Amino acid sequence: MDSHHFLRTAVVFLLATVIAVPLTKRFRLGAVLGYLLAGVAIGPQLLGLVSDTEGVATISEFGVVLMLFVIGLELSPQRLWVMRRSVFGTGLLQVLASSMAIGAAAYFLFGLSGRAAAIVGGSLALSSTAFGLQILAERKEAGAAYGRQVFAVLLFQDLAAIPLIAAVPLLASSTAQSFDLFAVLRTIGVILAVVVGGRYLLRPVFRFVARADSVEVFTATALLVVMGVALLMELAGVSATLGAFLAGMLLADSEYRHEMESNIEPFKGLLLGLFFISVGMSMDISLLLHRPGLIFGLVAGLLLLKSVLLWPLGRLLGGLNRSDTLRMLVLLACGGEFAFVVLRQAAEQQLIDIGQRDALVLTITLTMALTPLLVVLAAKVLNVMPKKPLREFDSIDTAPPRVIIAGFGRVGQIIARVLRAQGIPFVALEHSAEQVDFSRRFGTINLFFGDPARPELLRAAQADKAEVFVLATDDPEANLRTARLVRRQYPHLKIIARARNRQHVFRLMDLGVDEPVRETFHSSLKITRKTLEALGLSHELAVDRVERFRRHDEDLLKKQALVYDDETKLMQSTRDALVDLQRLFEADAEPSAERERRRDPAVPLTGDD
Template structure:
């Protein structure tokens, strides 16, 4: 490829990605779909800005190679053991059941040969790791029940892709069984050689490179390990992706795993995006226009069949409820990036003919394009199904309390435990039904209700209480409740939790009796431990923290007078820092014998 063509290709590819990906993400369609659409628009079937996707594909396949390397790095034996039931139970069930059903349909309904049908079934059984995890992350569902199960299934699919890629060249060998056996044994020997060499050579090499303390040399070494192993495997007639995966797997439990992952990640993201662009360029949109019913019908059939299997696997083996299983199925029903690699390799190995290959590539692309809108629509539907009927506030009974606690989260629970241990009567109010139910399981006595409602405060006998502890974690609700209590029950002393200085200022405006910043004391204790670890004697460190506490409390009161004036706030902060430095410098001089730790203090402050 000539130099000016390389520059033209680079400019067009980067411009397409920069335009298409933000638009796709703006509409919650995901970056992968943006790359696919960008490739279709600039490719031969679109604006014809780039005419030869094969040249781009040869480079972009490195994206999949790097993805497999990172996946191998993440597959530590400990992690697999912890997730073994989900990975090898649900994951195995989903892949085998989906592949068997699709292979059977391809063999009986479309007349594919046995080997081709098996490869089609296995390829379509795989979902997109990049696409699925991105969708879950964008919807903040990675830690949900269906998100954890989806991750486990994707993990097994990534593992399953390796033997599928390894077996395709053997399927495509037209020689006899004896030759196939010899070829297979040769490839197994190469794999064993890579494993042994990697086990005993990679770590010493990385240790030497790390000792140079030159980041770019470590980056180059990381790329050399991945690309070099992939090239070696390709020379032996084995998938490059398999080589990269083995390299990652060999380093999964090494001390350089996280450093390698951080060095590879930028290249992986860029090249994987380029891979999806090349796939979009190679999509035959003319085929969709010529045979729309076939392509659309196969796409819908794929989504329905995979969703059905995933729903069943999630319910029967994954322990999901009906709504969670629906979300799980929607995220993983589409085809994935490994299917593109599998079918490209199958076509080049003559396992699949050109037309079957083109149809499958278009079906996978359309299935991925349909997934984001389907997930969004399903999310809205599930939101209506999960909306619970309005729960009535609890009826508050019992004697008048001395203390009312508004909010029964981390702060309110500690206050309640201390009061209960001293048999001081209190009434706790919490407006989250989930928090109420969870706390009651541990024997806590509290009532469901909104503490900012006047009728609830009357029911809690606020007029007879002495103290009102405002421990809600919502600053707006916190201030609103404080204003109400101050107005209706002026004799009630209020002690409030503040999230930060601005929140504290607003509470101080209401003249509450006590304001406690929620992370202040914990931060001071952490700082004291840091100072001691730096060599300061415990007595000196404690004195420093006590002086800082008093200084900051005074600063808080001073800044409360000007907190709505940014310029004044900045000026008082700078003056306070200078004053604090002078206080610590004077302390060091007065102490006289603290030369060893004084320098450390001055550097830190």
Template sequence: METHTILQYTVVLLAAAVVAVPIAKRFELGAVLGYLIAGAVIGPSGFKLLQNPEQIAHISELGVVLLLFVIGLELSPQRLWVMRKAVFGAGLAQVLATAGVIAAIAIAAFDVVPKSAVVIGLGLALSSTAFGLQLLAERKELTSPHGRQGFAILLFQDLAAIPILAIVPVLAVGQGAAVNTIEAGKVVGTLALVVLAGRFLLRPVFRIAVNTRIPEVFTATALLVVIGTAWLMELAGISMALGAFLAGLLLADSEYRHELESQIEPFKGLLLGLFFVSVGMAVDLALLLREPWLVLGLTAALLLVKGAVLFAVGMTVGGIDRWQSLSLAAVLAAGGEFAFVVFSLAAGNNLIDPRTHGLLTLVITLSMAATPPLLLALGQLVQANTHKPEREFDRIDGDPPRVIIAGFGRVGQIVARVLRAQKIPFTALENSIEQVDASRRFGSTIYFGDPSRPELLRAAHADRAEIFVLATDDPEANVRTARLVKRMYPNLKIFARARNRQHAFKLMDLNVDGVVRETLEGSLDLTRQVLEALGQPPRVAADRIARFRTHDEALLKAQHLVYDDDAALIQSSQEALVELERIFAADTSEVQTQEWVGGVNREW
């Protein structure tokens, strides 16, 4: 490409991504779909701003290469071993079953030759890791049963993509049904050579780069390893992505793993986005207009067949209920980014013709576009059919406690541990079912209930307790509970956790006995360590932290009188800063005087 053409392409691609991706995310469609839409709009089937997606595709393949390298880095042997049952159980079952069913349909219904049918089945069996995990994260379902199962299946698919990419060129060799053994041996030998070389060379190379203490050298080394390995694999007739994956896998348990991820991430994100744009440019929208029923029918068939397999795997191998299995099927039924790579490789090796390649690309894109609305509809259906009656509050048994702890999160648990170690009886109340169940697994005695409910306070014998520790993390619920306890049990001492100064002011309005800002002590201790690291003697640093604490407590009481007046609050903060500077300046002069007197005394 000429210089002005390169600049034109760069401007158009970046502008399309900047506009399309935020819009797609705004409508909860995900960044991947945004890139695909951007490519379709600017490509030959859209406004024809860019006419030759093949040239962009060659550069954008580096995005897939870097993605595979990062996936390899994340697949440490320890992580795979912990998740081995879910990954190699449900994941293997899903890929094999989906590929088998789709390949059989392709052969029977569309008269596809077996080799091509196998490639199509394997490609469509893969889901989008980026798309699926993003949807689960946005819906806060990563830790749900179907979220964990989906993550395990995606992890296996990432692993399975590597041998699939390696198999495609091998299947393309020869005209018969049998695989060429010479080519297969060449593939195995090249893989073994890369593994051995990587095992003994990669760490020493990175050690040399680190010892230079030049960040640019480390970045260049990382890119050299990834792209160099990919290039060597391509020379041997194997997928570039496979070489990058092996390089990442060999460094997964090294001390350079996290630094490598941070160095590669910006390049990976940009080039992977470029890859999806190039795929979108290759989408044949004219085909959709010419044969809408075929395209839409195949898209629906993919979602139904793959979804049915995922549902069955979730129910049987995964051991999750039917509604969770339905959610799993909805998240992963669409095609994925690796399918684009597999089908591009297959088209380049003449395993599928250009029309089939265009049709498959369009079907995968439409299936991804259909996933977000499908999930929204399923979410409403699941909510309507899985509504459970609210769990009743626990019955509180035992003798009256000396202390009641409301809220059993980070703060409440520490208070409870200290009290338990001294055998001081307490009753812990928590309004989160998940927190109650999790704490009970570790042997904690905790009761489910809302501490702002009068009947629960009576059941907890608040009238006979001495101390009420208010450790809930919701400021509004915290203040509401404090107000209720003050009204019902005026003799009960309340010590409350405050998230910030405004929260502390509201608690002070209620005249609680003690207010502790949750980050104050940790922040002061951190500041003391910073001062010591800057060269201040420990005694001086500790003294200045103590002076600051005294000054800040006095400021808190003063600002409590005017906290509902913004102008007065700002003025008091400015005056307090000046006063603090004066205190530290006087303290510095005093320290210097003591050091000088000490020096004179030592000389005498």
């Protein structure tokens, strides 16, 4: 390839990526879909800007190798043991059930051979790790109950992809009458050699390289390990991705794990994006025109079949409610990126023909493209549907409280513990049944399941006899609804509210809540004080600087609350405040100001919150 042609191809790839990926992410459809669309656009079937699809695919497959290495780095034995029930329970059953069901359909309905049906069933049982984890991160739901189940299932699918990829050449080397025992023994021998050799050689090598104190050499060593092990496995007739995964697993507990992961991440991201572009380039879009019934039937069948199998797993094994189970199956019903690798290998080994591979690749791509849309649709449906509780709200039968706490998460629990230690009667209301059941296991009293924004629940909690109402929920909208109700029906209550940010503070102040507490403000001040001390400032001077900033920012907050709906005035007040703060600190640096501070008893000399 001459330099002109190489540069032209590189520019085309980068331009397509720069245009397509931001557009899909703008509409919350994910970067992977952007790469796929970019590949379709520049491929031979549309614009024809790049014609060497095979050459691009060969280079891009190293992105999958690096992804398997990073996955191996993240799978330490301790982490797997902690998540064993979800990973090897829900994940194992999902892969087995989906593989068998899809494989049976391929064998009986489409006439595939037993070996081909097994590979197709296993590959289509896998879901997209890139899509699933990215969507969870974007929606900030990775820590939710269904998010943890999705992660566990995807984790097992990543594990299951390794033997599936390794099984393709083994199945191709066997026939219906005989089985190549030598190929199996060779595979096992190579795996054992890599495991034993890597355990006793890799860490000493990295210790030796680390003494050079060179990021470039360390990165080169990590890439050498990945490529070397992958090459060794490939020469032995075993999947290169299996070698990369094993290398990552061997280094998962090493002291160099995080440094390797951060150094390899840029290469992995670029090459993985190139892999998805190559998949898009190789898609046979003409199938949509010539055989639309088959393609859309396969898409609908795959989504429906996997959803039906996922529903009981989420409800029974995962212990999820209906809405969370729906969210889980929407993320896991699609096909995955590992299926592209498996199907490409299966076609090369002649287990399936090229037409079957193209139809399946197009089907998987369409299911992946539909996933972000289905996630948005499911969220809208769940928001529109009346949220009926899975169980009735608790009956509140307790003495009149002095304090009512709305929300029993991290903030509410701390408040309740202090009140209980002081002997102050309180009632805590929590809308999450799971949180209530979990907290009650630790002996928490006066905690009841219910929505604090419901008037009948506040009456049952005897809000008319309370003195203080604490809004400790982490949902700003629920927080505002409850504050509005309490201010209207119980104006005598002193409301102390948790606020997420300045806009939330402004809206609470509009409702008459005095001095809402910003949830990260005081902890940020304490961190700032410790940072100044670490830089050499004395404790007293650091406390003085932070205290002056606190008072300055609180004054600014009250001024901005009057104009927060006017963006121009709000921005101008922020700029003016920054100038005032700089002048204040400059004045503080003068010797006369230092003497004045020491005589001023109003300035505290302790920085602890």
